[in-house]
Amino acid sequence: xxxxxxxxxxxxxxxxxxxxxxxxxxxxxxxxxxxxxxxxxxxxxxxxxxxxxxxxxxxxxxxxxxxxxxxxxxxxxxxxxxxxxxxxxxxxxxxxxxxxxxxxxxxxxxxxxxxxxxxxxxxxxxxxxxxxxxxxxxxxxxxxxxxxxxxxxxxxxxxxxxxxxxxxxxxxxxxxxxxxxxxxxxxxxxxxxxxxxxxxxxxxxxxxxxxxxxxxxxxxxxxxxxxxxxxxxxxxxxxxxxxxxxxxxxxxxxxxxxxxxxxxxxxxxxxxxxxxxxxxxxxxxxxxxxxxxxxxxxxxxxxxxxxxxxxxxxxxxxxxxxxxxxxxxxxxxxxxxxxxxxxxxxxxxxxxxxxxxxxxxxxxxxxxxxxxxxxxxxxxxxxxxxxxxxxxxxxxxxx
Numbered sequence: 001x002x003x004x005x006x007x008x009x010x011x012x013x014x015x016x017x018x019x020x021x022x023x024x025x026x027x028x029x030x031x032x033x034x035x036x037x038x039x040x041x042x043x044x045x046x047x048x049x050x051x052x053x054x055x056x057x058x059x060x061x062x063x064x065x066x067x068x069x070x071x072x073x074x075x076x077x078x079x080x081x082x083x084x085x086x087x088x089x090x091x092x093x094x095x096x097x098x099x100x101x102x103x104x105x106x107x108x109x110x111x112x113x114x115x116x117x118x119x120x121x122x123x124x125x126x127x128x129x130x131x132x133x134x135x136x137x138x139x140x141x142x143x144x145x146x147x148x149x150x151x152x153x154x155x156x157x158x159x160x161x162x163x164x165x166x167x168x169x170x171x172x173x174x175x176x177x178x179x180x181x182x183x184x185x186x187x188x189x190x191x192x193x194x195x196x197x198x199x200x201x202x203x204x205x206x207x208x209x210x211x212x213x214x215x216x217x218x219x220x221x222x223x224x225x226x227x228x229x230x231x232x233x234x235x236x237x238x239x240x241x242x243x244x245x246x247x248x249x250x251x252x253x254x255x256x257x258x259x260x261x262x263x264x265x266x267x268x269x270x271x272x273x274x275x276x277x278x279x280x281x282x283x284x285x286x287x288x289x290x291x292x293x294x295x296x297x298x299x300x301x302x303x304x305x306x307x308x309x310x311x312x313x314x315x316x317x318x319x320x321x322x323x324x325x326x327x328x329x330x331x332x333x334x335x336x337x338x339x340x341x342x343x344x345x346x347x348x349x350x351x352x353x354x355x356x357x358x359x360x361x362x363x364x365x366x367x368x369x370x371x372x373x374x375x376x377x378x379x380x381x382x383x384x385x386x387x388x389x390x391x392x393x394x395x396x397x398x399x
Contacts, residue, residue: 001395003391003392003393003394004035004391004394006387007038007387007388008038010384010387011040012040015040015041018234018235019235019380020041020235020373020380020381021042021043021052021235021373022040022041022042022043022051022226022371023039023040023041023052023369023370023371024038024039024040024053024054024056024370025037025039025261025367025368025388026054026262026265026367026370027365027367027388027391027395028265028269028272028365028367029364029365029396029399030272030273030396031364032269032273033399035365035395035396036367036388036391036392036395037054039051039052039053039261040052043056043223043224044225044226045236045237046224046237049224052371054260054262055221055260055261056222056260056261056370057212057218057222057223057258057259058222058258058355058371059245059257059353059372060257060258060259060264060351061255061353061355062255062349062350062352063264063350063357064252064253064254064255064257065176065253065255065330065331065349066267066330066357067195067199067253068176068179068183068191068253069176070199070278070279070330071180071194071195071198071199071253072120072124072180072182072183073287074278074279075182075183075186075187076283077282077283081120081182081186082120083121084119084121085119085120086117086118086119087117087118087119087123087178088117090182090185090186091178091181091185093159094178097113097118097161097162097166098111098113098161099111099113099114099164099165100138100142100160100161100163103138103141109142109145109161114162114166115165116166116167117166118130118166120182121291123178123182124175124176124291124329124330125170125292125327125329126170126171126172126173126327127166127168127169127291127293128162128173128178129162129163129164129166129168129169130160130162130163130171131163131172131173133150133160135171135173138163139160142160143160153248154249154250155174155177155178155180155181155250158177167293167294168293169297170292170298170301170327171297172301172311176253176254177252177253177255179253181250183253184251190251191251191253192211195208198278199267200263202277203267203270203278205267206263207221207260207262207263208257208260208263208264209257209258209259210251210252210257212247214247222258223371223372224372225237225238225374226372226374227239227240227374227375228373228375228378238373238374255351261370264357264368264370265368268359268366268368271284271330271359272359272364272365286328286329287329287330288333288345288361289328289329289333290326290328290333290335291326291327291328291329292327295326298311298325298327298332299325299326302332303325309377309379309382310376310377312325313350313354313382313385314341314348314385314386315334315341315342315386316379316382316383328347330347330349331349332348332349333345333346333347334346337362340390340393341386341390341393342358342360342363343360343362343363344362345360345361345362346358346359346361346362347359350369352374352376353371353372353373353374353376354371354373354374354377354381354382355368355369355370355372356382358389360389364396365392365393365396367388367392369384369388
């Protein structure tokens with residue numbers, strides 16, 4: 001247990017030095033055995049803050065994407081959706097997508113018709129040509145020119161021009177929200193209702209929902225708002241109001257869920273064990289397989305000094321040119337061993353408030369680092385996530 005003791009000591013030091021406020025971590029091995037289960041610190045910086053525990057609930061943001069991908073692949077298994085069919089057969093609003101190439105001297109948008117089709121596979125891998133408007137100045141300028149509102153909580157808010165030909169590159173965006181919309185069209189139920197029936201209930205997840213605002217128990221367990229001063233590095237009360245606890249109008253498959261460590265680890269464990277509760281063999285394999293037609297586009301983001309902490313938070317020491325990066329249907333893939341930390345084919349991703357998960361099938365371990373801290377891409381949290389992976393791997397090696 002030396003690795004676990006060292007990790008807990010590292011966490012204790014980070015708390016003592018006020019580098020972090022609180023969180024919870026869980027790691028499981030390929031036999032379903034719990035290697036580590038540890039909650040630490042408090043839920044906020046307030047005087048009346050609660051102790052962080054395994055059932056503390058919080059907005060998991062883009063950690064939602066894995067669950068939406070699972071649901072979409074279940075629909076593929078049922079013949080309701082196809083991975084490589086034009087999504088306009090289900091979503092006619094995407095029949096003739098346009099690509100925004102810039103603006104002319106008079107400020108008029110320059111658009112051209114896409115020649116490649118958007119498919120479910122390209123949605124799930126963020127190679128559809130879509131991008132988050134708040135991450136792309138061109139799309140934000142286009143939206144401003146159209147007088148379009150933001151923060152509506154609707155998938156339709158992401159009905160924007162593309163920024164590249166589908167399949168030709170990679171950019172993070174709302175593709176998974178549209179995958180969730182496809183599911184709702186072919187099943188006739190909301191994404192939340194589908195998840196309840198096909199993920200939450202089968203796995204015994206009782207504290208995961210798109211609708212936390214009006215759930216008294218969820219609100220009672222909800223984490224507070226913690227931020228880090230970007231200049232001094234000190235912890236501060238996060239008061240921007242940018243991400244309040246709210247119930248969106250739509251069930252946003254790209255980032256709308258609230259959950260807790262005890263619930264989320266059940267998804268990761270089921271996928272690690274390949275127990276058949278979520279996916280059959282074919283789609284389980286697809287979930288983990290690198291899929292990008294141009295993986296170098298994601299590699300450029302994952303290894304970039306500025307945005308790398310967002311897209312590869314735990315792999316700061318492994319962002320060299322010899323790294324092999326790709327994106328699968330369920331998250332990013334480190335398609336090369338990171339010695340002492342992650343095996344070849346490790347699938348991982350996380351959520352904007354610095355929660356992170358991984359599934360390492362080669363070494364037989366998965367885990368979740370649960371917290372709520374802004375801004376995203378926090379490097380201290382990324383280092384602690386890396387230490388969690390290393391500690392878990394040491395315990396697996398002993399077994």
